[in-house]
Structure formats: C-alpha cells, structure tokens
Amino acid sequence: MNEHVPASAVKAEPRNLLLSAALLLAPLVLLAAAIWWLVATDPLSAFRNGAPPVESLTVERTVLDNGGLRVLVRAGGSEPMRIAQVQVDAAYWEFVQSPPGPIARGSTAWIAIPFPWVVGEGHSVTFVTNTGATFDHPIPVAVATPVPTSGNLVAQAILGAFVGILPVVVGLAFYPALRNAGPRVMDFLLALTIGLLGFLLVDTLEDAFEFAGAAAAIFQGPTMVLLTAAASFLLLMAVARRGGAPTGVALAFYIALGIGLHNLGEGLAIGAAFAAGAAGLGTFLVIGFTLHNITEGIGIAAPILKVRPPLRVFALLALLAGGPAVIGMWLGSLAYAPHWSALALSIGAGAVLQVIVEVVALLARGEHGRARLASPAVLAGLAAGVTFMYATAMLVKI
Amino acid sequence: MRRWLPFEIGRRGFLGAGLLAAAAAAASGRSASGQPAGHSGHGNMAPSPDGAAVPAHRLAHGAMITVGDVDDARNGFDPTAMLTDWELGEVSTLPDGRRLRTFEVFVEDKEIEIAPGVMFPAWTYNGRVPGPALRAVEGESLRIVFRNYGSHPHSMHFHGIHSARMDGIPGAGLIGPGEEFVYEFDAKPFGCHLYHCHALPLARHIHKGMYGLFVVDPDPALHPDMADVARSRLLGTPENARWQEMAMVMNAFDTTFDGENEFYACNTIAHCYAKKPIRVEKHRPVRIYLANVTEFDPINSFHLHANFFDYFDQGTTLTPTLKTVDLIIQCQAQRGILEFSFADHEAGLYMFHAHQSEFTELGWMGMFDVVEAVS
Numbered sequence: 001m002n003e004h005v006p007a008s009a010v011k012a013e014p015r016n017l018l019l020s021a022a023l024l025l026a027p028l029v030l031l032a033a034a035i036w037w038l039v040a041t042d043p044l045s046a047f048r049n050g051a052p053p054v055e056s057l058t059v060e061r062t063v064l065d066n067g068g069l070r071v072l073v074r075a076g077g078s079e080p081m082r083i084a085q086v087q088v089d090a091a092y093w094e095f096v097q098s099p100p101g102p103i104a105r106g107s108t109a110w111i112a113i114p115f116p117w118v119v120g121e122g123h124s125v126t127f128v129t130n131t132g133a134t135f136d137h138p139i140p141v142a143v144a145t146p147v148p149t150s151g152n153l154v155a156q157a158i159l160g161a162f163v164g165i166l167p168v169v170v171g172l173a174f175y176p177a178l179r180n181a182g183p184r185v186m187d188f189l190l191a192l193t194i195g196l197l198g199f200l201l202v203d204t205l206e207d208a209f210e211f212a213g214a215a216a217a218i219f220q221g222p223t224m225v226l227l228t229a230a231a232s233f234l235l236l237m238a239v240a241r242r243g244g245a246p247t248g249v250a251l252a253f254y255i256a257l258g259i260g261l262h263n264l265g266e267g268l269a270i271g272a273a274f275a276a277g278a279a280g281l282g283t284f285l286v287i288g289f290t291l292h293n294i295t296e297g298i299g300i301a302a303p304i305l306k307v308r309p310p311l312r313v314f315a316l317l318a319l320l321a322g323g324p325a326v327i328g329m330w331l332g333s334l335a336y337a338p339h340w341s342a343l344a345l346s347i348g349a350g351a352v353l354q355v356i357v358e359v360v361a362l363l364a365r366g367e368h369g370r371a372r373l374a375s376p377a378v379l380a381g382l383a384a385g386v387t388f389m390y391a392t393a394m395l396v397k398i
Numbered sequence: 399m400r401r402w403l404p405f406e407i408g409r410r411g412f413l414g415a416g417l418l419a420a421a422a423a424a425a426s427g428r429s430a431s432g433q434p435a436g437h438s439g440h441g442n443m444a445p446s447p448d449g450a451a452v453p454a455h456r457l458a459h460g461a462m463i464t465v466g467d468v469d470d471a472r473n474g475f476d477p478t479a480m481l482t483d484w485e486l487g488e489v490s491t492l493p494d495g496r497r498l499r500t501f502e503v504f505v506e507d508k509e510i511e512i513a514p515g516v517m518f519p520a521w522t523y524n525g526r527v528p529g530p531a532l533r534a535v536e537g538e539s540l541r542i543v544f545r546n547y548g549s550h551p552h553s554m555h556f557h558g559i560h561s562a563r564m565d566g567i568p569g570a571g572l573i574g575p576g577e578e579f580v581y582e583f584d585a586k587p588f589g590c591h592l593y594h595c596h597a598l599p600l601a602r603h604i605h606k607g608m609y610g611l612f613v614v615d616p617d618p619a620l621h622p623d624m625a626d627v628a629r630s631r632l633l634g635t636p637e638n639a640r641w642q643e644m645a646m647v648m649n650a651f652d653t654t655f656d657g658e659n660e661f662y663a664c665n666t667i668a669h670c671y672a673k674k675p676i677r678v679e680k681h682r683p684v685r686i687y688l689a690n691v692t693e694f695d696p697i698n699s700f701h702l703h704a705n706f707f708d709y710f711d712q713g714t715t716l717t718p719t720l721k722t723v724d725l726i727i728q729c730q731a732q733r734g735i736l737e738f739s740f741a742d743h744e745a746g747l748y749m750f751h752a753h754q755s756e757f758t759e760l761g762w763m764g765m766f767d768v769v770e771a772v773s
Contacts, residue, residue: 084515085464087660091759092513092668094461114461128660130515132653 053079057127057135058216060108060337063145068114071125071137072337074216075103087126088115106218117142146274146333156271156329163270163289164263164325168256168318170290171297175314178298178305186305187363187372188381193255193299194359195385200262201352203393205229207265208345215339224339225346232350240354245361249313251303256321258355259296261348264324268341271332288395295388296321303362462759464669466514473510475526477670481644484613484633485530492539499534499585500541505548510607512651513661513668513761520607521548521595527666528647528691529610532593533633534585536617542581546573552603553579555596556612557731559586567596588616588631590713590733592647592689605652605693607666611645611733613687616716624716631685631716642678643685648700648728648752648762650692657694662752662762671764675747678766680740687713689733698762699727700736701753707738725753740768 038044056076063070069088075081080102086095095113103109117123117139125137146152178189205225212221240246240254266289300317332341364373372378470476487501506525512518523529534540546552551574555566560583563570573579595608618628618635629637649666650659661668678684690698701724708718709726713735720726726734740748751763 082515084466085513087760090756091462092464092761094463094465128513128516128653130517132516132518132651132660134654134660 052131052133053077055081055129055131055133055135056217057081057083057129058214059125059135059137060216060339062137062139064117064139064142065144065147068112069117069123069125069139071111071113072108073103073111073127074108074218074337075105076216076218077105080104082130083109083111083127084130085128086111086113087128088113089123090126106216119143148330148334152333153330156333157326159270159286160267160326160329161322162286163293163329164267165318165322167290167293168259168297168300168322171294171299172301172314172318174298175301175305178301179308181305184377186302187375187377188384189298189302189305190359190363191378191381192295192385192388193302193381194356194363195382195387196295196299196389197255197258197352197356197359197385198382199386199389199393200259201349201356204262204265204345204349204352207269208342208349211338211342211345215337215342219339219342221339221342225342225349228343228346229350229353232347233353234350236351236354237357240358245365246358247303247362248307249304249309251355251358251362252300252313252317253320254351254358255303255355256300256317258348258351259300259321260324261344261351263293263296263322264328265341265345265348267325267328267330268332268336268344269328271329271334272336272341274333288392292389292392292396293322295385299385303359463672464513464761467673468511468514468667468670473526474508475666477665477667478674478676480526480528480531480665481646481676483531484533484645485524486533486633489538496537496539497535498539498541500543501530501532502543502545503530503554504545505552505608507548510666512653512663512666516653516661518607518651518653521550521552521603522607523554523610527607528649529593529608531611531613531645531687533613533615535615535632536585536588536620538585540581540583540585543578544571544573544581545578546575549575550603551575551597552595552608553597554581554593556581556583556593557591558583558612558614560584565596566593568598572597585614587714588614590687590689590710590735592691592731592733594691594731601693604691605650607649609647609649609689609691611647611687611689613645613713621716627716640682641685642682643687644676646686646688648688648690648692648698650695650698650757650762652694659692659694660760662692662698662757662760664762664764668761669763671750675765675767678740678768679771680743680745680768681771683737683739683741684766686736687733688728688736690728690730692730692757695754695757697727697729697754698757699725699753701725701751702736702738703749705738705740705743705748707736710735710737740766743768745769 054077058074058076059071060074061070061072073083082102083095083097085092087093093113093115095111098110098112111127113125115123119142121142123139123142125139127135127137129135146156178185181189208225208229209222212219212225215221236254236257240250246254297318300321304313328344360373363378364370485501487499490498490500492498503523506522508520508522508525509517510520510522510527512520520527532542542554542556544554551572553566553572556564560581564581564583566572566581571579571581591612591614593610593612595603597603615632616628618625618632621628626637629635630641632638633643646664647666648662648664650662652658653660663669664671686700688700692698703724706722706724709720709723710716711719711732711734713733718737719734726736728734745768748766748768749763750766751758
C-alpha cells in the first residue's frame, strides 16, 4: 500500500521544482536588492569624509632594453587609478602607458619610459598619480633584461642542468653502492630523505612567502601560498593513494616530482635574480648548489634500492627532479610577476609535504613500525639529512 | 635561496660576473645603434612619431619632461597671462590729497592642477597660485580688504613697513573662516616684496599656495638723482613701457605631504614655460620680479642661459646689488629684480631654470623665445 504513489504527488513535482528554483533565487534576489539600494540611496555618503581614494600600485615586471625601461604595474586602489607623471631618478620623463587611461582595480598596464639607464648602476622609478600620491620602484642594479634568444636559453639550460640535473644524477649514482644495504642502512637513508625533504619544505615555503610579499595585495599572498600548498598536497595524496600507499618506483617518482617542483622554484629565483641584475653567478656558487642538491638524488634512490628498475627509469627520475630547474630559470629570467613564482613554489611545497608523509608512512609500515621511527638509525638519518642540507646551504646563501 | 631574490640583494654579484650574465649582456648589446656589446646602448630612444611636428622646446630636453598639458581654464589661471597680470586695485584720492589704493583679496580652498593630470588641494588667494601680484606706488596709502572664504584661519602678512596691528600674525589680522579684515598701511619701501599667510603651522599654509608678489614702484619725485631709473620702474610711464616686465614666483608642491616636494615650478605649473616659451622681443629689455616661496628646501635659484643680468636684491635700490651675473640664489621669501637684454643676441630659444638640477628636472625650467619683434 505504501508503495503506491498518489497521482497528485506526481503532478506536484514540476511545482516543487519551480518552488526550489524560487527558493534558490530568493537569496540572490535579496543580495541584488541590497546592492541596488546601496547604489541608489547611497547610505554610505556619511562616510565620505573628503579623504582621497586609497591607492596601491605594485610593480610586477621590469624590463630594461635599448628602448629604455618598461614596467608592468598592477593597480589595487579603491577606485581606478590614473598615473599622471613618472619620475626616474627624481626627474620627470615622458612615458607611454598601454592601455592608456585609468587602471581599474586588479588590472595591469605597461609603462614605457625612454630613459637612458646606465648598466650596473641603480635607478629609481616613481609613479605620481592624479592625486599626487607617489609609488617608488627601485631598480637596484640595472642590466639588460635577458631576452629568450637561443644563446641565452642554452646558457641558462647549462646552468640549470648544473644546479638541478647533475646533483640528482650524482646522487642516483650512489645506487649501485647502496643496493646491498642492510635494513639499518635502509632506515638511515629513508630518514635522510625525510630530513632533506623537511629542509626543502621550509626553504620552499619561505621563498614562496617572500615572493608573495612582493605580489599585489589583491592576490593575498600568504593565504594564496598556504591554500595552494594544501591543495597541491591533498591532490597529490589523493592521486598517489588511489592504489594504496606508494612504494618502490612509484614513491621514487613522487619524491622526484616534489623535488622537481622545488627545483622549479629554485630556477625561478635564480632567473629572477638575473633579470634583476642581482647575480653575477660565480663558479663557486654553482658548485655550492650542486653539492647542496646531491642528497636529492640519494633520497630518490632510497625507495628503489630493493627494486632494481631499468636504467631508463633512472634517467626519467633525474629529468623529473632536475629538469624543472632549467624551465624555472628560463621563466624566471623573463622577469615574470612575483605571484606566479609564489604559486609555483607553493605547489612545490605541497608536493614536498606529500612525499614526506609517504616516506614516513613507508618507514612506519611493518611490524615494529612505531619503534622503527624512533630507532637510532632513523634519528641519525633525520639529523644527517637536515644538517647536510643546512651546511651546504651555507655555500649558496649570500 | 632567498638571497637570490630581486628585492634583497646588494649591489653587484658575488665572485664576478658569471656565464649567464655575460651571455645576457652580449645578447642585449646587439643594439641597432651599433653600440659595443656589454654596454647597454641607447640610440635615439624617443623618436618622434612625426618628425616634422616636434615642437622646438622638445629639442632642448628630449623626453625628460612631464607628459601632457594642464587645463588652464579649469584652474582659472594661465601661467603665461600671470606673468604680466598685475593687480593694481582701485585708486582714489584721500581728503588730504594722498592717493589711496584699495585691493580686494579673498581666500578660497581650490583643487588646482599643478602638473598635467596631477591635482593638488590648494588654499588660494583670489583662486590662483601664486596669489594676485599686487602692485602699488611708493608713498600711497593702501587698503587691502581681506575676506576668508576658506576652511581654515588665514591672514596676509606683508613684507613691508607697517604697524604691529597690521602684521597678519595671530592676533593682528589673522581671521577665521567667513571673517573679514582690512589691512591699512603705506606702500614702502619701494621694491620687490611678497605677502603670505602667517597662520600656523606656517609651512603648511605657505606650501598650500598662500603667497604672492607685492611690488612697490619707486616714486620718481622722491629720487631726483635717479629719476629716470625710477620712472623706468614705475608702471604706466613711457620709460616703463619699453620694458618687458614679468612676475615670477618660484614655488613647489609636496603632493604626498611628507616634507619633500614632488613638483617644482616657476608660477606653479611644472614645465609651463618649457612647453609654452615666453615670447621676448629682443630689442626691448627684460625685467623680472622674482620671489622664492619654495617650502622644505632652504634655497632656490635662477639661472639664465647664454646671458647675464643685473640683480637688485629685494628691489629696494635703484642701482644693482649684483652686476653681471647669470645665477642668483634666494632663500625662502627672498626676492629681487632681474634686468637683462637680448638686444645683441640671435633670435632663438634661451633656457632659464633653477640651477639645482633636481628642481630643474622636477619641473622648474622654462624658455625665452627671443624674437625680432612680437607681431
């Protein structure tokens, strides 16, 4: 009897649909009405105290070439902003803005100034808006912004390979020597990997926050970094755990991916330093980076010591972990906006966190998992990983 | 890593230039103008889109100038007109036979455009910055009817000889919004003087635009030894008509209110006489009544290109206090008269500017367009 559906209920269905549509629309209508009321009656006029609009201008890219200076600015004011005049080194210069006119909140415009900049010296650009507010943009050391010519790209690729790929290859080359490692050495190596990844996580986040600080306020830098890192972590966890916790080659792949994303950020930073004229990169510094990154290769090798994959897997792992340094250097040297760098680094941070979790999970697996985590081999490995990274980082911090 | 970032770096690199820096420099050194590699070459970086239409002044300073033009009509004053726009007031005769000259001055809060596209919330006398250039004759009795339509207390403090009651300081002619005061004193000594608001804080009131020239012409009858010179200074005489007289006030604007000026100018508008050079007939002598009211910088200066002038500090003498100079400096509120001639020069554009390069490059520069005869 209960299974019998009354005819009236069937008929009522379209009406229910209409009703739910109306109910769904009601809050939106309320919002629209409130906005209409706000615009139409202007109850906020009491707050209009004659103060000028809040203005904010962020410089995202600076390009120096034979035509002078070109600067990409992003407006973040409470109202569209007008750049009325531009000073370079406390002198007014003609400039061309494209697109011309007021710059809406969140929008960008290029400012081209035919300024005869001096290579190797500092300059300062000041934007004066129509309200007389000024925004300073220092150029600490003026050098021509690298242009993507084949010569430049090759030079950057070589440098990227030294900083990213070579150390991973060297680290992976320890594989044959470590292949016969006993369980203690295995634990030590896996813990070493966790230690180095922990260092990378902190380093990557720090860099991400630094870039985020230079980005326009509209991007809410720190929030963006944390949310992106969390999203990247969760996404990678979800993908990696589809077929259970990753081990062996799969785990090595994820470690390589995390390290690769970190190296992308490293490349971005080095490239950006070139674009800003900051880096006269010495040989010593390149060697420092290479040493610093060698443990990355050992970390990637650790989960596959008992697996013996074919040689091409090693090649792919090295490319995945080190190659992004080259790409990062290319992108970074073109002086892209800081929020892109922050975004890339946050994704890297999430990926690094994911592999930390997976390697810890690998260690904790088995009968004495918990006890194993606190074993002398593991603790020594953690300490060795962090210490090695910290000590070799001293070579590259200026 | 973070030491690599563009915002924390010291100058230059670490251990010399590396492979990439060299590659980048080499790549960018391939300039069209053929400058050597490794040295960023700049060719003619600001080519005019239409070579024929380059204004003459453009040749003089290239691209180093403000962009655009100021809307003089919206401002309600035109810097070119202001050069010769003397405020003479109303003249009448007192019962004792002396001449009485009455000026009317009001205060108005007004947003003015001080450089193309840059607005400044000014306090003005008679709606202009600098205020009206008041001009009287030595010995006249003066009445300045002063009305404050502004939002703050203001005054007119004259540099001249007057009683304490007429000094324009708090308690002596400083009036609140909506009030009126009449300053009364005699026009003396002759010279090139100024007036300004003496309400507190002083720097803010002056910097917001409350100043103007106050010129007292010498009465030739009182200077029989140099009657001719005195007559040439007395506006309205045939001797004076030969001269091309100009009122110039060197001022500056701190649009961010941080105690440093963003714009410098002569008569308020940055680069106004660079973009519209002042026409000067070469056979007639030039006399400039010049005052410095620049706030925040202790001195300002005036330099004339390709020529020298005689200078009468504060204008209170009929013989020059400095002869044959091409540069004078004035501290705040200092002023004087410059006399020079282009009679022996070729026609052409002659620059004048502050000789503090910073002031020049931030707007205080102009040109005389010396012509055979103004048609």
